[in-house]
Amino acid sequence: MANNRPNHSTEAVALRKLGINETYQLAMHILDQYRSTVLSCRYAVPSHLALPESRTQLEEVIKAAVVETVMRHPMLQVGMIDVTSKTPSWVQLQSLDLSHHIEWLYLEEHADFGQTVQDVFRTQLDERFPDLSTEHPGWKITVIRQGEAPVMEAILTWNHPHFDGIGAKVFHEDFLTMLNNAENGDYERTGLNGDIFRLPEAPPFLPAPIESLKSLPLDLKYLTKAYWEDIRPQIFNRDVSQAAWCPIRSSPYKTQFRAFFINNASLVAILALCRQNKTTITGLLNGLALIAFSSHLDSTAAPAFQSSTMMDHRRNLPPAPPDAPWDRSDRAVSNYVTQVAHKFDTELVATIRSKLPEDSSEEIDLSADLRRELWAVSAQNRLEIVHKIEGGLRNDLVGVFKYVTDWQQTMRRIAERTRQFTWIVSNLGVLDGNKSEDDQSWSIERAQFGISAEIPAAAIEIAPISVSGWGMCVSASWPDCAVDMVLGERIMADLERWLTQLVSQSSCAS
Template sequence: MHSLGVYYGCGVTCRFAIPAALENGGAQSEEALREHFERAVALTVLDHPLLQVGLAGESTQAPAWVRLDRIDLHNHIQWQTVDVDDFGSSSSASNSSMDAALEDVIKVQHDTPYPDLETRPGWKMVVLRSPHLDYVEAFFGVNHANADGESAKIFHQTLLEKLNLLSLTSSAPNDLTSCLSPEGVLTLPSMTASAFTPAHESLVNLSASVPWVLSSALKQIVPAWMRSHPLQPLPWALQRAVPVRTALRLVHLDAAALRQVLDACRCHDTTLTGLLQGMAVTSLAMRTRTTSHDTTTKQKKKSTSHPLPLVLGTPVSMRRYMRRPDASFPSQHVPGPNWTMVNSVTYCFHKYHGRRLSSLYDLAGVVPPTTPSAAFEDALWEQAGHVRRQLEQKLAKGTRNDLTALMGYISDLRGRLAEEMAAERPRDVTLEVSNLGVIDGSGGGRGAAKSKTPLQQTVMALKGCCRSSTSSAVPEKEGVAAQDSAVVVGAIGGEEEQDEEEGMGSQGEKEKWTIERAMFTQSGTPHGAGVIAGLVDDGVAAGLAADLEAWLGSLGRREHITFSGGRVKAG
C-alpha cells in the first residue's frame, strides 16, 4: 500500500508533561530539554529491532529487511516551536494554538511517504514545543509495513520509561554514551537474524482448514448474483484511486461525561467499541436509506428492492495469541508481546443486511426529529451489544481460519490491490473502529503496567474514511475525532477485553515525565473504509460526525439519545 501511494502508515501522538527540573525556561534549558528527549528516543530505538532496519525491494514480491549500521536521528526527529500567547500553561487559548499546530503536523505527516526506505528505518517523529507550556506534543509515525498501531503505543510507553530513566541518573547509560554521537548519529549494535523480531506467522499459529480456504477463494471468484449478500458500490462512497490526503477534526468529550458513557455501556452489556459502532451504523442507516434494485439474470422475472448492505470493521490485535516470550522473543531487550513492536493484527467484520438492516431503515422513517424515542435508543443499544457479541465470538475462535492466513496463498498482494482499485471494486468496509487498548501514562514503567494508575487511558479511533482516522485519549478533553467531509471518531475509554474504568485522572507528579493525552491517527486510504472525505456525500459525513458528538454528549449528561439531524438523500 505504501509503494502504491494509497496508505503511508499510522501514528500515536502523546502529550508529555515536562518535569519541573527541565521546564525552568531560557535557551539553555530548552537545549537541555531537547538533548534529554532525543537521548530517550535513542534508547527506545535500541529496544525495538524494527526501528533499526531498512526495507529493500518494497515494490517487489520479495521485500526484505536490511540491517543498518547507524541512524542519523536528525533525519527522523523534527522539532517545531509553536508561538502561543503567554497566558500560562492552563490557558485554553494557548492549548488551542498548540492543538491547531498539531493537527496541521499530523495531516502533513500522514500524507508524506517514508523516504529512502532501504537506508532509513520507516519511522519519524515531530515534537512540538512552546516555552510557555509545560508539555511537549510528540507525534510518532511508522510505516505500517514495520509495525501496527499498538506498536506506536508501545513506542510511547517505552519512550516514557526512558525519559524517566534518564531523569534519575546524572549521566547517560553506558550503552548510550558509546553509540550516540554529539551530532545525533546512533551507531546500532550488531544483530543476528535470530535476534530480530519474529514475523507475524512465526509468532501466531495460523492454521487453516482446506474447506475454509476453498470457501474463501470461491467467494472471490463466483458471480455476484450467486452470493447471499453481495457487496455493492455505495452511491455516496465510491472507490477511486485518489491521492492520499488526510483531514482531521476533533470532537471533545470531557472526563466526567466519559465516565457516564462508560457506565451506560456496562449497563447495556457492551463496551465503548461496541457503542461507537452501534452509533455509526444507526446514524448511517437513518441518513442513507439507499436501496438497490436487483435485476440480475436470476431475478429478472421479479425485481426486488432492498437496502444496500453496510459492513463495519474492527481491527483486532493478535498479541494475546502469541507464543511465550522465551520461545519466540529472543531479543534480550523486549520481554514479551505487550512490549514488542511488530505487525500483528487481524479483522472482525460486522455485516448488516436483511432483517437487521431493514429494521434500522424502517426506524429512520418513524422517529420524529428532535423527539426522544425509546425505540430509537433501544435500537442503538441493541446494535452496540450486537457488535460486542461478535467481537467476543471472534476472540473465542482464536487464530484458526483467520483472515491473515490467506495472505500466504496470494502470490502478488501488491498487484491484486492495484487491480481492485483500477476496477473500482465495491468496498469491503463501510466504516471502521480501531482501538489500541490501555496506555499507561503514569510513568511507572513496565513493572507498573499491570496495576491501575490514575493516568491509564485507552486510545481508540473510529475510522470511516479514506482521508483520515484519529482518536484522542485525554484526561481533560477526551477526544472523538471526525473529518472535514468524512467521518472518524476517536475516543478513550475501554476495549472489549480491557477494563474501561481506567482512563481518567489528574496530572501526574511534576517530578517525573507523564503522558497527559494520546491521539491515534492513520493515513488516508483511498481503497479502504467507505466514508470518504471529498467523495462521500457531505451531508452523510457531516451528519455522522454531528450524531456522534450529540449522542455521546447526551449519554454524558444522562439524557435520552435523540436523533436531531435532518435526513439526507444519498446518491
C-alpha cells in the same frame, strides 16, 4: 563529520523476509493506496525542563529517551531491500541519523498550540516515506513546544509495515518510561555522536511474523468461500451489504480527518453504560455508526451494511524469547493486526430506519426506541468479537493472506471491485499515561490516533484511543476523492452528540 554519516547501500545485511501483514501494508504504500499512520500524545513536561533556558537539556533528554526506545524495539532499527519485488526483506542498518527521525517545532507565544498540533497531524497523515530503501527506517517523531508551557506534543508518524497501532501505543508508553529514566540520569548510551547513533554490530533480534510463530488453520468451507469471493466476477456479486454507494477511487489522494475529545468523567459514565448493556466502547461505536449511516443514506443506496473491527493478535503469540529486548509478547512493536467483519442485514437496517424521525434534515436524538436498538446491536457486535477471540487463529484472514503470491497485483485488483466495508473501528484501547500530581515527572495527558485514507478499505475509518485517567479521543478519516466531506462531518457530529446524550441520560437516570 562526513565519516560518521550512514552508508548502508553496500553493507546492508538481510535479516528476514517481510511477513504477511508487513508485505500487504508495503504493497498499499507502494501503490499509493495508503501513506502514513499517526499517534500523537501530549506529554506533561517536568517543570524545570519547561523553562526556556532548559531547551538544550530538554532536547538531550528526549534524544536519549528515543535512542533507548529504539534499542528496546528492533523494528525501529531496520530498513528494507527489494521493496518492489514479491519478497522484500528487512535489513540491518549500521546507524541512524536522528535528524531524520526527530523534528523540533518551536512555536511563538501568539501561535495557537492546539490548532498547530491538528494542522501538523493532518499534514503528516498524507506524508509518504519516499525512501523505502536501506537509508532510514520508516518512522519519525515531531516534538512541538511553545514557550514555558508545561506540555509538549510528540507526534509519532510511521509507515505501517514497521508496526501497527498497538505497536505505536507501546512505543509511546516505553518512550514515557525512558523519559523518566533519562531525567533521573539512568542512561549514558554509547554510540551517540551528535545526531548519529551507531547501532550495535550484532544483528537486531526482530519480532517474528505471526505465521512463523503459530499455525493459521483454515477450515475447507472458510477457505473455499474466501477463494470464491476472490475470483468471483463482479456480475455475480449480489451482496447488498457491501458499500456500493461509495465506489473505490484512488486519486487525487487526500485524507479528510476529524476528531473530538471526551473528558474522563464522561468516559467513565459511557464505560458503565457499556457494562450494563454487555458491550464495549468498540461495540458501542459500531452501533452508533450503524444508526448514523442508516440515517444519512437511504435504503436505495444502502439497504444493508458491513463494518470491520481491527483486532490485535498479540494475545495469540507464544511467550517472548528470553533474549527479546521487548520482554513480553504484548509489548512487541511489530505488525500483528487482523480484523473481524460484521454484517447488518436489510431487516435490521430497515428496523432502525423505521425508528428514525421522518424529517432527516434535523439533528436526530437517540429516542428510547433507538437506544434499545443501539444496545442490542452493540451487544451483538461484542459477542462477534468475543467469538473471534475464542476462535484464536483458526479461520483468520491472515491465514488466507498466506496464499497471496503477489500483493501489488492483488491490491490493484481489489481496488477495481465493490468496496466491502462502510466503516472500520480501530480501537487502540487505553494508554497508560503514568498520571501523577508530581510536576517533576513526565506523564501523558491525551492521545490522538489517525489513519491515512486506505483507498480500497472502508469508506470511513473510526479510531478511538483513551489515556488512563484523562479521557478519550475519537477520530475518523476518509478518502476525500470517494466520500463526501459533508457526510463524513455529519457522521462524526452524530457520534459526538449521541455519546454526550448517553452520558446526560445516564446522569438523569442515576
